[in-house]
Amino acid sequence: MASTFIQSLDPRVTRLQMPEDINQQPLQSEALDQLVTFQVFMQKKEGKNFEHAGIVHAPTVELALLYAKEQYSRRFTCSGMAVAETSTVMASPYTDGGISVYQLLEGEAEATTATADVYEVFHLMKRGKQHEHAGSVEANSVEDAFYKAKESLMPEKPVLNIWLIRRDDLLTVDEEDKDIWNTLPEKGYRDAAAYKAGDKLKDFKEKNEATSSH
Amino acid sequence: MYGGGNTFEKLQGTDLQNEDPQKLAEFEARIQRGEKIEPADWMPALYRKQLVRMIEQHGHSEIIGALPEGTWITRAPGFKRKLSLMAKVQDEVGHAQLLYAAAETLGKPREQMIDDLINGKSKYSNIFNYPAFTWADACTISWLVDAGAIVNQLANSRGSYGPYCRALERICAEESFHLKYGHHAVIHLATGTPKQREMMQAALNRWWGPLMHFFGPPDKMSVHSETLMRWKVKMASNDDMRQQFLDMYVPKIWELGLTIPDPLLRKNEETGKWDYTEPDWEEFKRVINGDGPLNKERLAVRRTAEERGKWVRDAMKKVAAKEYVTPLA
Amino acid sequence: MNTDALKELLYKIADDQLILGHRNSEWTGVGPLLEEDIAFSSMAQDKVGQSYQLYQMLHQMGEQEPDTVAFMRNANQFHNSQFVELPVGEYDFSLIRHFLFDHAELIRFSMLSQSSYEPLAQLARKIKGELKYHVMHANSIIKQLGNATEESISRLQKSLEGALPYALGLFEPSPFEEALKEGGIFEGETALQAKWEESIRKIVEQTALQLPDLKTLTPVYGGRSGVHTEHLQPLLDEMAEVFRVDPTAEW
Ligand SMILES: [Fe+2]
Ligand SMILES: [Fe+2]
Numbered sequence: 001m002a003s004t005f006i007q008s009l010d011p012r013v014t015r016l017q018m019p020e021d022i023n024q025q026p027l028q029s030e031a032l033d034q035l036v037t038f039q040v041f042m043q044k045k046e047g048k049n050f051e052h053a054g055i056v057h058a059p060t061v062e063l064a065l066l067y068a069k070e071q072y073s074r075r076f077t078c079s080g081m082a083v084a085e086t087s088t089v090m091a092s093p094y095t096d097g098g099i100s101v102y103q104l105l106e107g108e109a110e111a112t113t114a115t116a117d118v119y120e121v122f123h124l125m126k127r128g129k130q131h132e133h134a135g136s137v138e139a140n141s142v143e144d145a146f147y148k149a150k151e152s153l154m155p156e157k158p159v160l161n162i163w164l165i166r167r168d169d170l171l172t173v174d175e176e177d178k179d180i181w182n183t184l185p186e187k188g189y190r191d192a193a194a195y196k197a198g199d200k201l202k203d204f205k206e207k208n209e210a211t212s213s214h
Numbered sequence: 215m216y217g218g219g220n221t222f223e224k225l226q227g228t229d230l231q232n233e234d235p236q237k238l239a240e241f242e243a244r245i246q247r248g249e250k251i252e253p254a255d256w257m258p259a260l261y262r263k264q265l266v267r268m269i270e271q272h273g274h275s276e277i278i279g280a281l282p283e284g285t286w287i288t289r290a291p292g293f294k295r296k297l298s299l300m301a302k303v304q305d306e307v308g309h310a311q312l313l314y315a316a317a318e319t320l321g322k323p324r325e326q327m328i329d330d331l332i333n334g335k336s337k338y339s340n341i342f343n344y345p346a347f348t349w350a351d352a353c354t355i356s357w358l359v360d361a362g363a364i365v366n367q368l369a370n371s372r373g374s375y376g377p378y379c380r381a382l383e384r385i386c387a388e389e390s391f392h393l394k395y396g397h398h399a400v401i402h403l404a405t406g407t408p409k410q411r412e413m414m415q416a417a418l419n420r421w422w423g424p425l426m427h428f429f430g431p432p433d434k435m436s437v438h439s440e441t442l443m444r445w446k447v448k449m450a451s452n453d454d455m456r457q458q459f460l461d462m463y464v465p466k467i468w469e470l471g472l473t474i475p476d477p478l479l480r481k482n483e484e485t486g487k488w489d490y491t492e493p494d495w496e497e498f499k500r501v502i503n504g505d506g507p508l509n510k511e512r513l514a515v516r517r518t519a520e521e522r523g524k525w526v527r528d529a530m531k532k533v534a535a536k537e538y539v540t541p542l543a
Numbered sequence: 544m545n546t547d548a549l550k551e552l553l554y555k556i557a558d559d560q561l562i563l564g565h566r567n568s569e570w571t572g573v574g575p576l577l578e579e580d581i582a583f584s585s586m587a588q589d590k591v592g593q594s595y596q597l598y599q600m601l602h603q604m605g606e607q608e609p610d611t612v613a614f615m616r617n618a619n620q621f622h623n624s625q626f627v628e629l630p631v632g633e634y635d636f637s638l639i640r641h642f643l644f645d646h647a648e649l650i651r652f653s654m655l656s657q658s659s660y661e662p663l664a665q666l667a668r669k670i671k672g673e674l675k676y677h678v679m680h681a682n683s684i685i686k687q688l689g690n691a692t693e694e695s696i697s698r699l700q701k702s703l704e705g706a707l708p709y710a711l712g713l714f715e716p717s718p719f720e721e722a723l724k725e726g727g728i729f730e731g732e733t734a735l736q737a738k739w740e741e742s743i744r745k746i747v748e749q750t751a752l753q754l755p756d757l758k759t760l761t762p763v764y765g766g767r768s769g770v771h772t773e774h775l776q777p778l779l780d781e782m783a784e785v786f787r788v789d790p791t792a793e794w
Contacts, residue, residue, distance in 0.1 A: 012573070023510055027332065033531055085536075177679070186595075186596070287571060292610045300591070304585065406794075525698065
């Protein structure tokens with residue numbers, strides 16, 4: 001029977017025992033098995049602001065956070081991470097021509113009630129860059145949160161886009177679990193700096209020149 | 215990793231006629247000013263279509279590109295190489311994730327892209343359809359194929375679409391590790407025992423042709439490519455990238471005492487450009503159309519991974535109990 | 544200090560990590576979901592990296608270089624449990640093995656962080672974060688897939704039942720058990736197993752999976768004394784294929 005499987009140069013692939021005619025078999029044409037998307041925010045160093053890093057696909061927010069850790073911080077220094085389901089992020093429109101999103105807001109914030117939620121506010125200051133955490137506000141609704149952010153977090157420079165996320169919708173790595181970033185310092189094999197072969201090359205070239213000049 | 219030679223949609227004369235001329239002018243002015251386009255911005259349908267196609271092909275090239283080097287992942291000699299190769303192949307999977315994410319912001323779900331890879335609707339870089347016969351092939355890929363990819367990716371990272379540029383910024387940082395690792399491994403083979411040198415030379419002989427194909431056929435300037443260049447979708451011509459690659463790497467290959475299997479290869483003092491034997495573009499076309507040495511196996515592996523992982527994704531989907539949402543940025 | 548006892552301990556831990564890290568790297572690029580693929584690969588790298596640290600420690604005690612030890616021994620010289628050498632199988636088996644193994648690993652090293660052998664205690668403290676992540680990942684995914692579809696539950700259940708006798712082999716009694724305890728080097732396999740049972744039970748109870756009565760199972764022993772399944776020698780031959788072309792060459 002072995003001859004009916006694809007024999008590969010890669011022993012792992014040979015072990016997959018793929019039928020020779022696999023590409024001729026009909027494709028499973030079912031609905032897309034597409035998971036939920038999560039926006040990932042990362043804090044590079046203690047004391048720095050969280051910044052948007054990218055997305056992950058995951059079934060739940062817990063696994064999203066674990067996936068985000070390996071996809072976005074396996075190589076870069078990191079001291080904190082947070083994820084939120086994309087659908088929980090409230091985004092403002094983009095502005096142009098030096099106008100801040102906050103200038104589009106007319107009206108005033110309401111008085112905060114006891115049932116208010118905490119919202120985390122992220123600003124985009126330049127196209128092409130990432131959204132960065134600006135602070136948090138307490139507000140009765142999303143609309144209200146925009147006004148509250150205008151009151152307390154509006155910078156001098158124009159903000160081109162704002163994201164608001166209820167704090168309850170964000171999952172962060174607990175303080176006591178932050179040691180997951182304390183990995184073996186011997187992870188140098190992931191860095192370009194670990195690969196120095198200049199001396200080897202130099203010796204080789206010198207030897208070559210010596211032999212070719214004879 | 216990724217090369218040039220992207221296939222773009224043919225431009226129809228009517229493609230831009232349906233667009234609102236004022237919006238189109240504003241869009242082009244923004245790109246002219248050097249500003250990035252973000253997902254929520256208005257953009258011509260053609261721009262969206264070409265970008266999805268290009269970024270998707272790039273993503274496919276990463277996930278398929280994990281396979282040729284993956285061939286040696288269980289056989290890397292020694293701890294250092296074993297860890298490096300594991301990390302490198304992992305990075306390529308990570309690159310696919312980042313690139314698909316960038317393409318997703320344009321409205322095409324990731325699973326749709328993966329389906330289109332498996333059913334053959336969308337392409338990936340031709341070079342990954344060639345086999346890695348020995349350890350030296352894996353090292354050659356890590357060094358030179360990644361070197362080619364970096365030339366292409368650095369150019370693209372100056373493009374106009376924000377999410378793609380951000381993904382490329384991350385990717386390029388990791389590629390510098392790939393390049394150094396690959397060079398390091400090749401230096402060890404080329405300066406090593408006679409047997410190692412022999413392996414290395416044989417691998418170079420095999421990969422030179424595919425490397426010359428890597429950036430795609432010579433460009434014929436068309437209205438089409440002018441539009442893509444104006445929109446900063448296509449950032450450099452195939453020939454320019456090929457010349458840049460030769461400039462940077464031919465001397466580095468020669469200094470290792472290796473022979474490049476092209477008797478015509480030399481820097482032309484008058485033109486300042488490299489002369490070389492024109493690669494076999496008929497072969498290039500044949501491989502793109504599915505008839506390369508390993509097209510069948512590469513797709514079979516991807517398909518098998520998807521099909522055997524389906525129960526995991528189905529279970530996760532049930533746990534999530536929520537619908538997919540297009541990512542924001 | 545009883546050097547033989549210490550060496551036996553270090554070898555078996557290192558061999559477990561190397562062989563399982565090697566096995567799990569087979570998934571890189573062909574995992575069920577890109578994000579899972581990446582996470583699983585990191586954990587495989589961690590294992591290989593940790594084994595290297597232990598071989599280095601052994602080297603300091605007079606054993607051969609890590610590369611020689613890892614790439615030049617034959618199966619009967621390896622002290623890993625048979626559990627880690629089994630083929631990767633389908634993803635359900637690999638996940639269950641990850642879950643069962645990594646729980647034992649985390650507990651083992653948290654015990655070792657109190658070891659009287661300072662280099663080992665230090666290493667245990669250094670890798671605590673990595674091991675913690677592995678267990679967080681294992682728990683999270685087992686809890687989710689173990690409560691999801693009929694297929695995911697029955698796959699995991701079947702793998703769990705198949706894996707457990709081998710997993711119990713992780714705690715194969717050591718001839719040096721008493722010496723290790725007396726020297727304050729390690730509390731021993733029996734203590735480890737008891738903690739492990741409690742630790743995995745806590746998670747399995749939160750799923751639709753059934754944990755069999757472990758007392759009724761026959762542990763698969765032998766690995767610690769060099770007795771292996773037919774899978775280990777081919778694994779080693781594959782791993783060392785290039786290295787053995789010329790073991791004296793620099794690769
Ligand atoms: Fe790369
Ligand atoms: Fe890449």
